[in-house]
Amino acid sequence: MNPVYPSSFWRQECTLCGACCAAPDISALQKPLGVPCKHLNAGCACTIYPSRPQVCRNYTPDWVCGEVAPLPTLEARIQRYLGIYGLEQTDG
Numbered sequence: 001m002n003p004v005y006p007s008s009f010w011r012q013e014c015t016l017c018g019a020c021c022a023a024p025d026i027s028a029l030q031k032p033l034g035v036p037c038k039h040l041n042a043g044c045a046c047t048i049y050p051s052r053p054q055v056c057r058n059y060t061p062d063w064v065c066g067e068v069a070p071l072p073t074l075e076a077r078i079q080r081y082l083g084i085y086g087l088e089q090t091d092g
Helices: 054-058 063-068 074-084
Strands: none
16 A cells, blocks of 8 residues: 655755755756766856756655755765665766
C-alpha cells in the first residue's frame, strides 16, 4: 500500500540551497552531474534567472529541498541530493 502524502510534501518554496543547480546534470546548459552550474552565484542564486532554460523553469522544489537545505555546504547538499536519487559522480 502506498502512503498518501499531502501536496505540501511534494511542492515546497525554494530554499536557495543550490542543490538543483549543482547536483543533477542539465544537458541544456552542458552541465555534468555533481558540478555546480556556471550561472550559480556564491549565494546559490541563478545569475540568468529571467532567461534560464525551460528545464530549469520546469523544476519544482519538493521534499528533497527540505532534506538538503539544512546541510552546511553546497558540496554536502550535492552529495546528499545524489544519494537520495542513488546517483554517483564519475571522475573525468
